[in-house]
Amino acid sequence: MATTDAATGERVQYQRFDRYHRLLHGVLMFSFLGLAFTGMPLLFNDAPWAVRLAALFGGGHGAGILHRIFASLLITCFVLHVWRLMHRLFVKKDLEVLWGPASMTPQPRDVAELVAHLRWFLRTGPQPRFDHFTYWEKFDYWAVFWGMGIIGGSGLVLWFPVFFSHILPGSWFNIALLVHGEEGLLAVGFIFTIHFFNSHLRPDKFPMDPVIFTGRVSEHEFKEERAAEYERLAATRELEEAEIGPAPDWVGGLAKVVATIAVTLGLVMVGLILYAVLFARI
Amino acid sequence: MRLRSAFALLLAACLLATTVLAQKPAAPAVPKPPTSDDCLACHGDPSATGANGRSIAVSADKFGDSIHGQSGLACVGCHADLAKTTDFPHAEKLAPVSCATCHDGPAAKYDTSVHAQARRASPTSVAAACKDCHGTHDIRPASDPDSPTHHLNLPATCGRCHGNADIIRRGRIAIGDVVTEFQDSIHGQALSKSGLMVAPDCKDCHHAHDIRRKSDPASPVFRTTVPATCGKCHEGVERRYLTGVHGEALGKGRPDAPVCVTCHTAHRIQRTEGATWKAQVLAECGSCHPESIRTYRDTFHGQETQLGFLRVAACADCHGAHDIFAKSDVRSTVSPARLVSTCRKCHAGANDSFVKYDPHADRRNYARDPWLFYASKFMEALLIGVFAFFGIHTTLWASRAVKPGETRSSRPDDGPRSEE
Structure with a gap:
């Protein structure tokens, strides 16, 4: 295995996310931050920061309009993602979407890896060797998927109540409102703490892992973090196929700026929520 | 009416005085009272001062323009003790002028007032006497736009004391600076900005002379009398209020029944079309209905209004304002029969299913919605x-x-x- 490219002398990198993935994650990030900042003032309306934060978006009315715009963007993102999955499954007949190491479907090995990882945390076992998607990445993915269904669905009910009143009794709007807020809180809390830590802020990644922006991992990282996948691909020609030159400089630079802004905004929101929960609501 | 009768009384008094004087022109024992001109010989000098240095000047012009000057009343008409004085210059200290000599009607009413009570209780009281509102030598009728008691000027006149921090403190006036509050209210603005003679000034609610404490059952601002007092102008509203649950509760003598001022305040009354009022009335309703405001705040309308977006429904938008009825009453805007039309005010196309939404849902209440x-x-x-x-x-x-x-x-x- 060559660690440097023979022609250029640069370190070899492997493609983890293609442009489509990166673009969708970018839109997801942008719309999710927008939804969080325009939605949380309403959920924590009695917190001292709520009115001032909403005022940045033109008050309750303006924040409501922007919330719907961000929601439309996120729903578009979701539809594009599902459409691509369907394309892979039904047009390309790519069954790896459904099962196997490249699939997001939870599988027995995820349970085994979770247990092994916990044992490693407790220094009672070796570090598990992960493949293409780890169990916490799958959790992130399905959390968003579930969130899209629950938050997106309840959001649409609240957006078009008269239309939905022909399908659902009005008492369900109360449940939609409750679930929309609580799921939103769960999503925001999860992404801005657990996802940020697991993907960016944990010590061996700190301050950020640019993979979702550049799409590339170094050979060293690949071997360290996804040993099972590395060895699986190395056994075939697939590893060479995944080789890719370094990302253009501007991508790396932009990634740093965008990720820094996103993480900062996220942590600010976590701070605001904690303030509201700990001080204002008691 | 009061003024006219006072004027008539005054005229009668003057007539009587002149008749009496005319009939006994040369009674040798009784000295001739000094005429106003006699008084002005000294007091007409603008620089005239008493022994203590205070000005004792009286402007002949001002007195001449006053209602008393116009009606030919002489100085001794009020300063009665000088009528029998022969030794001039007279003593420094004169007997207090008694307006009641002529104006016995208003004076009798004044005697029942909180101002008179305060003056009786303490000789050093700062409470208003006749001259504090009407002036002295320059008294003009309330119909005169230059009079301190003219409809448009009265709030400022009352404000000389009720807007004065020092007098509020010394007089222990619990309500504080009401005049500033009133000036910003819809009534105050209607007077000062729009110049509306139909807008109320202080006396329209409190009376002019027999101003009583709000705790006094004879006061027009006594709690149970407030609807009738406001109803003098807002008769339609009073009628609707009396049919609603709040008016009904008042009729049954419930001590916690709200009256006009409970929701609208007394002196800070605002336009009800505005966002400010809508935000404020939530707190007013919530002060008696804490559970309703809590559950309202937990649902969408309440969350939005808390953020200051007041185009969404607040209390009165669904429940009405003055003629509020219990949900079980068919007249209620939130009764099952009328709910669809009430929701349709904002949600065009609302139907029977739509109105099953609970704007006061309580997630902690199992019985309300399991x-x-x-x-x-x-x-x-x-x-x-x-x-x-x-x-x-x-x-x-x-x-x-x-x-x-x-x-x-x-x-x-x-x-x-x-x-x-």
Whole structure:
């Protein structure tokens, strides 16, 4: 295995996310931050920061309009993602979407890896060797998927109540409102703490892992973090196929700026929520 | 009416006085009272001062323009003790002028007032006497736009004391600076800005002379009398109020029944079309209906109004304002029969299914909506579960994770790699 490219002398990198993935994650990030900042003032309306934060978006009315715009963007993102999955499954007949190491479907090995990882945390076992998607990445993915269904669905009910009143009794709007807020809180809390830590802020990644922006991992990282996948691909020609030159400089630079802004905004929101929960609501 | 009768009385008094004087022109024992001109011989000098240095000047012009000057009243008409004085210059200290000599009607009313009570209780009281509102030598009728008691000028006149921090403190006036509040109110603005003679000034609610405490049952601002007082102008509103639950409760003598001022305040009354009022009335309704405001705040309308977006429904938009009825009453805007049309005011196309939405849903109340209760419990469990699991997971990971600059394989305690 060559660690440097023979022609250029640069370190070899492997493609983890293609442009489509990166673009969708970018839109997801942008719309999710927008939804969080325009939605949380309403959920924590009695917190001292709520009115001032909403005022940045033109008050309750303006924040409501922007919330719907961000929601439309996120729903578009979701539809594009599902459409691509369907394309892979039904047009390309790519069954790896459904099962196997490249699939997001939870599988027995995820349970085994979770247990092994916990044992490693407790220094009672070796570090598990992960493949293409780890169990916490799958959790992130399905959390968003579930969130899209629950938050997106309840959001649409609240957006078009008269239309939905022909399908659902009005008492369900109360449940939609409750679930929309609580799921939103769960999503925001999860992404801005657990996802940020697991993907960016944990010590061996700190301050950020640019993979979702550049799409590339170094050979060293690949071997360290996804040993099972590395060895699986190395056994075939697939590893060479995944080789890719370094990302253009501007991508790396932009990634740093965008990720820094996103993480900062996220942590600010976590701070605001904690303030509201700990001080204002008691 | 009061003024006219006072004027008539005054004229009669003057007539009587002149008749009496005319009939006994040359009674040798009785000295001739000084005429106004006699008085002005000294007091007409603008620089005239008493022994204590205070000005004792009286402007002949001002007196001449006053209602008393116009009606030909002489100085001794009020300063009665000088009528029999022969020794001039007269004593420094004169007897207090008694307006009641002529104006016995208003004076009798004044005697029942909080001002008179305060003056009787303490000789050093700062409470208003006749001259504090009407002036002295320059008294003009209330119909005169230059009079301090003219309709448009009265708030400022009352404000000389009720807007004066020092007098409010010394007079222990519990309500404080009401005049400033009143000036900003819809009534104050209607007077000062729009110049509306139909807008109320102080006396329209409190009376002019027999001003009583609001705790005095004879006061027009006594709690149970307030609707009738406001109803003098807002008759239609009073009628609607009396038919509604609040008016009904007042009629039954319930001590907590709200009257006009409970919701609208007494002196800070605002336009009800504005966002400010809408935001404020939520707190007013909530002060008696805390459960309703709590559940309202938990649902969409209440969340939005809390953020200051007041185009969404607040209390009165659904329940009405003055003729509020119980939900079980068919006249109620939130009665099952009328709910659809009430929701349709904002939600065009609302139907029977739509109105099953509960704008006062309570996630903690099982009986009110079991499904919402269970949904809430599920969400709580989900939130706690996810954050507990990943909280522990993340904490453990953080304690185990590789420090910057250190690779995993270089860590001595990593142990053997698992073989898949």
